[in-house]
Amino acid sequence: MIAFEDALEHVLVACTPLPAERVTLAEALGRVTAAEIRSPVDLPAFDNSAMDGFALCTQGRRIDAGREFDVHGEQAAGDGLQRAAGEGAWSIMTGARLPDGLDAIIPVEQVEVLDRADDGRVTRMRLAAAVEPGQHRRRAGEDVACGALALPAGHWIGANEVMLLAGLGLAQVDVARRPRAALLSTGRELVDDPAVPLQPGQIRNSSSPFLATRIPAAGGEIVLRETVPDEPAQFSAALERAIDAGAELVLSTGAVSMGRFDFIPDVLRERGGEIVFHKVAMRPGKPLLFARLPSGALCFGLPGNPVSTAVGLRLFVEPAMRVMLGLPREQAWRIPLAHDVGKKAGFRLHQKARLKLDARAALSVELLAGQESFRTRPLVESTVWAALPAEVDALRAGDPVDVFPLAHEAGVMLGAQSK
Numbered sequence: 001m002i003a004f005e006d007a008l009e010h011v012l013v014a015c016t017p018l019p020a021e022r023v024t025l026a027e028a029l030g031r032v033t034a035a036e037i038r039s040p041v042d043l044p045a046f047d048n049s050a051m052d053g054f055a056l057c058t059q060g061r062r063i064d065a066g067r068e069f070d071v072h073g074e075q076a077a078g079d080g081l082q083r084a085a086g087e088g089a090w091s092i093m094t095g096a097r098l099p100d101g102l103d104a105i106i107p108v109e110q111v112e113v114l115d116r117a118d119d120g121r122v123t124r125m126r127l128a129a130a131v132e133p134g135q136h137r138r139r140a141g142e143d144v145a146c147g148a149l150a151l152p153a154g155h156w157i158g159a160n161e162v163m164l165l166a167g168l169g170l171a172q173v174d175v176a177r178r179p180r181a182a183l184l185s186t187g188r189e190l191v192d193d194p195a196v197p198l199q200p201g202q203i204r205n206s207s208s209p210f211l212a213t214r215i216p217a218a219g220g221e222i223v224l225r226e227t228v229p230d231e232p233a234q235f236s237a238a239l240e241r242a243i244d245a246g247a248e249l250v251l252s253t254g255a256v257s258m259g260r261f262d263f264i265p266d267v268l269r270e271r272g273g274e275i276v277f278h279k280v281a282m283r284p285g286k287p288l289l290f291a292r293l294p295s296g297a298l299c300f301g302l303p304g305n306p307v308s309t310a311v312g313l314r315l316f317v318e319p320a321m322r323v324m325l326g327l328p329r330e331q332a333w334r335i336p337l338a339h340d341v342g343k344k345a346g347f348r349l350h351q352k353a354r355l356k357l358d359a360r361a362a363l364s365v366e367l368l369a370g371q372e373s374f375r376t377r378p379l380v381e382s383t384v385w386a387a388l389p390a391e392v393d394a395l396r397a398g399d400p401v402d403v404f405p406l407a408h409e410a411g412v413m414l415g416a417q418s419k
């Protein structure tokens with residue numbers, strides 16, 4: 001049995017970053033930048049107004065309240081080049097290009113209208129407040145200057161990144177290719193089709209839909225998904241189909257423990273696989289197996305209990321995917337325990353947990369009731385995994401523990417994702 005930290009290290013060193021591919025911006029959500037992206041343009045592209053109001057030329061000096069101006073023109077968002085001549089003001093809308101020669105905007109609420117044309121346009125106004133040079137002007141390139149870093153390499157692309165890249169007019173992005181994963185559920189008790197009634201002793205396959213949901217969300221692509229009975233020959237054939245489908249990650253569930261039908265290690269060895277480790281000093285998920293096939297594919301034998309499968313995915317497979325995607329190594333959050341905990345020394349525990357705020361808004365982590373690995377209901381109350389170190393046999397309220405968000409990509413929200 002290997003320590004969790006050593007096991008994870010074995011997994012991380014076995015992974016290599018994947019090559020880049022070019023995708024459209026519409027396809028870029030949930031991908032990772034393969035190279036830094038520098039802005040090809042100034043954003044905003046031109047000096048423009050932050051307010052609906054009147055644009056003026058201050059000539060670098062404050063203009064006092066009370067001054068009166070003729071209004072010479074009107075500039076709305078979308079209007080093109082205009083040159084302001086003379087002393088006058090221009091009516092201007094938010095986002096409109098500043099006419100050349102003008103540098104400051106006074107909001108419409110801060111003027112007194114003195115005269116209007118027949119069509120309602122203001123033709124003369126008085127300042128009801130002073131105007132500072134450059135006020136309410138948004139300068140070209142003030143958000144992102146041409147040539148400046150828009151996104152670093154190894155950066156997860158979420159909705160905010162899509163907004164930025166769309167604003168820069170980038171139609172395509174170079175991203176890391178998605179790791180290709182095969183999902184092989186083992187167990188003759190499993191029924192995939194919810195329309196098929198269960199026979200005595202059968203259960204629904206809940207882990208396969210879970211993995212099929214998480215893998216694409218985590219940045220991967222599923223190239224094969226099968227359920228095989230407890231037959232080594234059938235598992236071996238499914239493994240071959242996985243390799244033929246180009247799988248770089250093979251995730252199996254079940255059949256890695258001590259039972260008579262726990263054939264995964266033998267089949268992997270028969271196929272020339274190297275078992276890197278089998279059994280980790282952790283709970284749940286102790287029987288976890290990690291192997292490398294001659295094709296280079298990495299095999300994760302996830303233990304069958306659904307929560308063990310989820311822990312194996314989150315704490316081993318997702319970190320592996322991060323290396324393949326070129327993301328930086330994850331750093332656990334350190335959060336104080338909300339209460340005392342007793343445990344047996346020797347095993348690291350990954351506990352269903354949730355973050356909470358006390359009356360003074362201090363953050364702590366609370367372990368949920370129902371930690372057994374067959375209990376899936378508490379997972380829907382959980383927001384994080386809390387890791388209790390192997391060596392300790394008790395922890396006190398307030399002791400900081402490692403905490404992982406349920407999804408690795410959710411760590412983006414704490415700003416930990418950029419190199």
Ligand SMILES: Nc1nc2c(c(=O)[nH]1)N[C@H]1C(S)=C(S)[C@@H](COP(=O)(O)OP(=O)(O)OC[C@H]3O[C@@H](n4cnc5c(N)ncnc54)[C@H](O)[C@@H]3O)O[C@H]1N2
Nearest residue numbers: 185205206207208254255256257258262286303304305308
């Ligand atoms: N004598 C021992 N027995 C067990 C040990 C042990 O050390 N000694 N370890 C236990 C632990 S820990 C776990 S975890 C399980 C892991 O067993 P396997 O990986 O071999 O998984 P199975 O036996 O095939 O299944 C375990 C359990 O999970 C259910 N299952 C399996 N696949 C699915 C699925 N896709 N969806 C929903 N549920 C699934 C399966 O029906 C079993 O109930 O072994 C312990 N035993």
Ligand code: MOO
Nearest residue numbers: 284285286308373
């Ligand atoms: O992984 Mo096992 O769940 O520790 O029951």
